[in-house]
Amino acid sequence: MVFTAGQLPMVEGALSKTGKVGGEVSIEEAKKLAEICALNALAAVETVVEINKIVRVVRVVGYVNSVSGFTQQPAVINGASELFLQIWGEAGKHARSAVGVAELPLNAPVEVELTVEVA
Numbered sequence: 383m384v385f386t387a388g389q390l391p392m393v394e395g396a397l398s399k400t401g402k403v404g405g406e407v408s409i410e411e412a413k414k415l416a417e418i419c420a421l422n423a424l425a426a427v428e429t430v431v432e433i434n435k436i437v438r439v440v441r442v443v444g445y446v447n448s449v450s451g452f453t454q455q456p457a458v459i460n461g462a463s464e465l466f467l468q469i470w471g472e473a474g475k476h477a478r479s480a481v482g483v484a485e486l487p488l489n490a491p492v493e494v495e496l497t498v499e500v501a
Contacts (some may be wrong), residue, residue, distance in 0.1 A: 384430055384500055388445065388493040389422035390486070391415035400489040404452035407491040416444060416461030419494035423462075431500050438473040439466045441497040447490060448482040455480040462494050 391398045403412040420442075424433060444459030446452075459480040466474035486493050 383440065384427050384498050386423045386426040386496045388443075388495050389419045389426060390488065390490040390493055391418040392422060393418060397488055397490055399491060401491055402447050402449045402452075403458055403491050404449040404454070409454055409457055412446065412458040412491050413461035415490075415492045416459050416494060417465050419444075419492055420462035420465045420496070423494055423496035427496065427498055427500075435500045436470070436473075437499045437501050439470060439476040439496070440499050441477045441495075442466070443479045443481070443495040445481050445483050445486060445493040447484075447486040447492070452482060455482045458492060459494070461492075462496075 398415055398418055399407055399411060401407045442462055444462060446455040446458045459478065463478060466476065
């Protein structure tokens with residue numbers, strides 16, 4: 383098993399966007415940011431083991447920096463889940479939590495943690 387730390391939507395060393403989902407960040411934008419987080423999580427896995435050694439995705443935990451009253455966190459984290467399903471099919475199905483939070487580091491809109499089983 384490989385467990386990653388939380389990954390932010392960083393591209394070339396900078397956050398893709400900042401702000402709260404349901405405020406400055408739309409659900410559609412946040413979903414794309416969750417996909418970027420997922421790609422960064424895979425890059426983190428690759429620092430320990432080759433990606434082709436992944437047997438299945440076990441668990442995804444997504445944190446969504448949300449405005450008060452926002453309840454669409456699962457729709458946001460679908461950006462990560464759909465990527466894993468696209469890559470691994472059945473083996474990409476996973477347990478998942480999508481949690482709304484008041485703040486994230488660097489005012490990131492989304493953060494994703496990943497657990498994978500490796501051969």
